Amino acid sequence: MLYGPQDVxxxxxxLTHLEIVIIxxxxxxxxxxxxxxxxxxxxxxxxxxxxxxxVPVYFKYRGSRVPSLNPQWLRAMELAAESPRGLLxxxxxxxxxxxxxxxxxxxxxxxxREAVA
Numbered sequence: 001m002l003y004g005p006q007d008v009x010x011x012x013x014x015l016t017h018l019e020i021v022i023i024x025x026x027x028x029x030x031x032x033x034x035x036x037x038x039x040x041x042x043x044x045x046x047x048x049x050x051x052x053x054x055v056p057v058y059f060k061y062r063g064s065r066v067p068s069l070n071p072q073w074l075r076a077m078e079l080a081a082e083s084p085r086g087l088l089x090x091x092x093x094x095x096x097x098x099x100x101x102x103x104x105x106x107x108x109x110x111x112x113r114e115a116v117a
Contacts, residue, residue, distance in 0.1 A: 002058040009100035026053035033086025
């Protein structure tokens with residue numbers, strides 16, 4: 001998921017559910033806090049970002065198949081996004097999800113090539 005300059009990687013199934021929650025919030029002109037746990041491969045810790053419809057968001061999936069949806073998981077995410085603490089990204093079993101990320105880098109885009117005169 002690309003949001004402004006931030007690149008955050010989630011599993012495709014999790015990202016599908018997040019996309020639905022995020023887009024539904026934006027359709028209602030609602031902003032919210034999104035929080036996740038960084039994977040140890042990117043230094044660990046916890047990260048948060050304020051999600052607002054004014055900032056473009058891009059969802060990039062590794063696979064081509066659309067995962068099946070879990071209505072209970074979606075509902076839990078929606079309720080969390082409504083809370084004062086915001087949406088803590090969780091796996092389907094309710095445990096905190098881990099995300100990979102590369103601050104300031106957009107790994108899904110090809111490197112820019114300099115023009116040759």
